[in-house]
Amino acid sequence: MLFAVHMTVNLPPDLDAEARATTLAAEKEYAQRLQHSGEWLHLWRCAGQYANLSVFDVADNDRLNEILWGLPLFPYMDITVTPLSQHPSALH
Numbered sequence: 472m473l474f475a476v477h478m479t480v481n482l483p484p485d486l487d488a489e490a491r492a493t494t495l496a497a498e499k500e501y502a503q504r505l506q507h508s509g510e511w512l513h514l515w516r517c518a519g520q521y522a523n524l525s526v527f528d529v530a531d532n533d534r535l536n537e538i539l540w541g542l543p544l545f546p547y548m549d550i551t552v553t554p555l556s557q558h559p560s561a562l563h
């Protein structure tokens with residue numbers, strides 16, 4: 472099942488520098504592991520925003536929920552999920 476997920480990151484300005492660095496490193500490792508496994512298909516920066524637009528290919532809603540709750544940045548994110556279906560004019 473394909474989902475488009477928009478994530479906006481709102482790190483607290485007073486977050487300790489070491490906690491910030493640790494969380495960002497953990498987020499990168501988590502995201503790259505899921506890209507290697509094939510569940511995180513696309514990860515794009517939304518230009519000019521501390522936000523990304525991602526596409527996930529997961530077994531079901533519960534798996535997507537598990538992935539999103541597991542994001543190290545989850546406590547600092549606003550997340551919007553859009554289920555995707557085939558567009559009749561799409562070539563691929």
Ligand SMILES: O=C(O)CC1=CCC(=O)O1
Nearest residue numbers: 480498499502521522523
């Ligand atoms: O920087 C972001 O958009 C948040 C994020 C998600 C995966 C990742 O590596 O960073």
